[in-house]
Amino acid sequence: MITKNSIMLTINGRKYKFSVGDGIGDVSPSETLTHTLRERLQMTGSKESCGGGACGCCSVIVDGDAIASCMALTIEFDGKNITTIEGLEDPINGLDPIQKAFIEEYSFQCGYCTPGIIMVAKALFMSNEHPTPDQIKEALSGNYCRCISQYTVLRALNKLAGNENAELSTITRANDEVEDPIPVRQQLHHSPYANGHQCKHSLD
């Protein structure tokens, strides 16, 4: 049996060599990829949320596939090519189209699960430039988002994929439905309540 005492990972195009062992500073055989990325390399974009591979917050791309890095042992990635959320922005061309679309469509709220969602979406688009709405939903079915940004995430990704009529959410503003509207003018509406209204119980 050959035992290796060092491993080499390529992360976001840079090579990182780690010694394996149980000494201080070594990568222990039980260390997860999430831990290596977050604690050793300070790449804190991927989040450790459930620690059980169920929420997708820790997703990174390994050789084209999105994986849950909290369920992966670092030593198994010797020689592999890993992309994290930190490596998605191109130094010359700027943000990845998915990142841009997420800002344009406001596809997040708290933003904690967003890096994981973006990485899973990126892996999908790398293998298929025009996924169908169902393929997009299916790809993200392992990503937990509790603020409910799913509608706007799907909106951004369907737009990128060129899917029309895939919209799940519509908001109607009553003002758009007013027939023959009265012309508007710019005005700050001042009211007795606007400038420090106090209730009758107030001591102020």
Added chain:
Amino acid sequence: MKYRDIQQPNYRHVGKYTPRKEAKGIVTGKALFLDDFTVPHMLYGKIKRSPYPHAKIISIDSTAAEALEGVRAVITHKNMPQPWGLGLPVHRMLLDPKVYHVGDVVALIAADTVEIAEEAVDLIKVEYEQLEPVYSAEEALKEGAPELYKRFPGNQVDNGIKYFQPDGPWWQIIRGDVKKGFEEADYVAEDKISFSKMPAPLAPETPSCIAQHDGGDNYTIWASSQSAHIMKLMAEGRIPNSNVSVKTFNVGGSYGNKQSLMTTVLSAAMLALQTQRPVKIVLTKPEQLMSYEVRLGSTITAKVGMNKEGIVTAVEGDWLVDTGAIADSVQGQVGVGLGECQLVLAKCKNWHMDSHIAVTNRQAAGIVRGYGGQELNSCLERLLCAAMKEGNFNPLDVFKKNYISPGDTFTWRDGRTWKSRSSFFFTDAMQAAADKLGWSEKWKGWNVPFIVKGTKARGVGMGVIGNADISEDNTEAIVRIVPDLVGGKRASTCIIECDITESGMGTRSNACKIAAEVLNVPYEKVSITEPGTKYNPSNYGLCGSRGVITTGKAIANAALEAKKKAIEYAARYFKRSEDQLDTKDFMVFVRDTPELKIPMFKLGPKELSIVGYGKHMEMFDVPSCMALFVEVEVDLETGHIEICKISGGTDIGQIIDSKDLEMQLHGGIGSACVDTAIFEENILDRSTGRLLSSSLIDYKWRTFNEFPLYDGYIMESQIDSFMFKALGIGEISGAAGASAVLMAVSNAIGADVKEYPATPAVVLKAMGKI
């Protein structure tokens, strides 16, 4: 008043979508959350937790843990450095010789690494004597039930506390003559209904903090809390004489649930005091699910009377509230719950609605989006349905007739009576949302599906709820117009000083937007100070949908004061009266001669800012309203339910950010709201007191490929709340959803469903199939 006659202002920023200040940070992974942050010389804390729901600690031996290399402190009830209590009112110690729920704190460990701390947890030997547990408010309040705390005889928690009710406790709606009300009623419904599976809002980022002892009684806490001020308030009440500085980051989801984090924060602070080093505690997902705060358990036994017109004439009953093993914020939630049901049934003159709060051996219930209102509404609306069914009413008509209109009065959680001066258009919003769902075609009567195809039947349901917390709690802000030091004409900037955390609702960015609107400057030129209690003016925090409204008001007033000062300076400079002047992009100009203009930095004292101060004072007289309509499809053979479509309607007064609002509405599907009707629950194993739903695999949540169509309808009737005439909606955007879904399921299957959640077994039972 006609809607079209309302003048709709055309703002520069307000009402439009503006990307959040932290948008780029979020999509690139650079946005900082608590666990991404470390303090030099920091230790890691872990909590040894109880495996039993109710037990006495007979012996505890931590010698092996203390001897483990890398362990810096082990604290048990025997060697607490200071006696810190938990609860409001304090009813137990952080570490007691007893444990009150599975996951309760038995010992605290600080170590050099997380792994060492975890190993030390396993090395602590504890011998317990198990005590009889109680798992519901009903059991706990029975005579002879095992008593948890001396402070709460008969397990009954104090009704009301001074903080929430300054004039004295308030926990009952007693008004009019209930006997007469029932005599006037043509239809009466009476039942007992529970919403007591205590589901978890379950933010993706687990509750976490870093505590540092600064000497004396001073502490610094970095925390994943949506409200630094609330944490400070609670912590200073628990740590005697303390002065606590709280700093917050981006919060990875909270839904009202990550506010004071008291157990976690006090644990970290006690370890920090003992070790004299900063200590970080990050709960694991199973810890969050097993031991962190969940929704209140809620059961009503009540009677509702309704007359031939569909107006509710009397409500009588008792609301039993299960607050779990720690009572921390429950009286406020009960007050808001009772307040909210009066908004829905505002035309009812006769009330006798009592409430009782009990402690039980379940994990603590805490604050969750919906804040008591959702828990009560989910029960009361089922009862209301029974009365409407008696009279064969269309529920849309009944909700419209009973909902609060301007001029109607109600008692809010402060125990005071308020008169609504909110929207005239809530009923129009209800109707428009109903139209979006196709209500008039799909409503076929009570327990009648509108279509049955093979084994699939479809039904519709609706719910309405409101909240008056939108202008709760006082807040202050400072706005500074900061001169460009090298004299760029339009290069000044605006800085808002206000303590606002960002937990996903865009509050910080909306605050900037509001200041930019008042000063008429680009949004990019406005920034806001880092959140934290110590160096900012006071802001109560994000709760009750108050964030944008109350901070917006304080900031708008502060910005207006700064603007007025700039105009005063310019009036002297141009020798014109102030009303002839206006501002744009940090310039003051003469309105009728815009060539006459001067940069603000030339007007103020050299190097110094032009400063304005603004505040908001608490009031409760602008209630909101959210109507939700749902269409469900039920498989009559398997009992499986699918929510096919949701439509929601509200009058928001004025949209501050269009996309933000859309997501506030969507949010009502998550955080243990709508889905508590069909699959979301914490499943308690009564033989062990433990949850069977303590991982993200076992706890059911809605995945990306299961989202129904959402159709929202927004009116903007310019409600007089603050300068920008807006209401908040996040607190209640899904709060009426659970009751709406059960109505729809009952209609689809042709039988009443009264149990939350309506799992396939519940559905088949209701149909008489099992």
